[in-house]
Amino acid sequence: MPELPEVEAVRRLLEPHFSNALITRVELRRADLRAPFPTGFESRLTGATVVSLLRRAKYLLATLSSGETLVMHLGMSGSFRVEGAAGVRAEGDREVLGADPHDHVVFHLHSGDVVTFNDPRRFGLMDLLSEAELTAHPVLSKLGREPLSNEFDAVALARACQGKKIPLKVALLDQRVAAGIGNIYACEALHVARLSPFRQARTIATPAGAPRETAHRLARAIKQVLTRAIEAETRNARSSRFRVYDRTGQPCPRRGCGGTIRQRIQAGRSTFYCPRCQR
């Protein structure tokens, strides 16, 4: 479930349980997800206190009293659940019936809360990084601006797209351009901005990299789409709230457009768009 809005919702769910929490025990039920867990994963976490739980793009970052940072990524199918004292008994029941084989990491907190990471597809990731490793990280250090921050605006977006001949939608999926956008919200934002997913990314900027009017529209659309998705997500409401994603053949939701949503593959991913109003 993981694009920026979903990860942010997870962060908000976990924060009250994790922040200032002392980790008393960690259960690791397999050696790897997308990548191996770092050596000494459990022992390096045990006895540490979580200082803060932050989100960067689609990553969750738990800063620890030990000085290390626990980096977590949900991949395609990762999720967390929290159980209190009552839930621990439920966990015990499940144990008898056979535990969920996709529960890979269990954090036991001093409060009695138990936080479990579940990931059927195992595209998720957990790592422990020092301050230095964090700032030099090949992926994390190159992430683009947070789309919901003040530093992300038409100027920044245009500069990031300057000279790029790749399709605009493919550019939006590049985490160096706008960190945290995924396939769904790339489609959604482009529809809100009335921009074709197929036009070259550079067309929203002047050759010098200044924002055109289209860049302003797109930057605004990205913020709007993500903000609303976070609200819907934290308010629990699940999908079917998309304008174009997974709506092939349905009428374009834009008032008076009359177009029909179509689907095409770009860079191996499904793109949903209205050929009538997105130019």
Place this chain on the structure above:
DNA sequence: ATTGAGACCTGTCGGC
């Protein structure tokens, strides 16, 4: 420098 394809892994859904 880009970009497309394939790989990673499991679950689900539609068609036969």
Place this chain on the structure above:
DNA sequence: TGCCGACAGGTCTCAA
């Protein structure tokens, strides 16, 4: 009911 292929919200790597 059961099997099979296609597909899924994310990266990463390798070849062209």
